[in-house]
Amino acid sequence: DSGVTQTPKHLITATGQRVTLRCSPRSGDLSVYWYQQSLDQGLQFLIQYYNGEERAKGNILERFSAQQFPDLHSELNLSSLELGDSALYFCASDLAGGGEQFFGPGTRLTVL
């Protein structure tokens, strides 16, 4: 158990819908990262937050957004969902960046 929790575990929704994925980092970690894992794109970095502020952005679509709250949990919002958004979404955390990241169990999103 990495100490990072993600909810929900599975999510099935329809095209055009909007969903919110939630992540709670390990106790004491200030950085939260979001990654997407799909068969065609592999594991891709989406976005990083550090202590409530966006720190780095990767291949995140404009339809996607994220935020980190004062209690350090983070949410990833995916809107106008398309079939191609079906993937595993992982959250990871670390203290400040530059070392080992601790991954949550992931949320499997299926868009029908």
Next chain:
Amino acid sequence: SQQGEEDPQALSIQEGENATMNCSYKTSINNLQWYRQNSGRGLVHLILIRSNEREKHSGRLRVTLDTSKKSSSLLITASRAADTASYFCATDNNAGNMLTFGGGTRLMVKP
């Protein structure tokens, strides 16, 4: 786009044999990490090697790093059926935050 490429993409060996996976990357790095993923589950950190290190050991794992060739290898000695998983190398950017993952090597260890 992926920074690293793992080689081979898939590897099947017998229990007790050694497994070697290779990773190549494109840009300069602060460190390189190896992660393991059991089917459809979260990634587990295995080992981190810094850019000024050439070799690192952790239990049955041995990692090498050649920054001149921009490559790394992960050796698992005396493999066990429980080592069956996908293995990914990941490099950080110069800011030391985002990780860029390779495509992974799927390792199967037959009992």
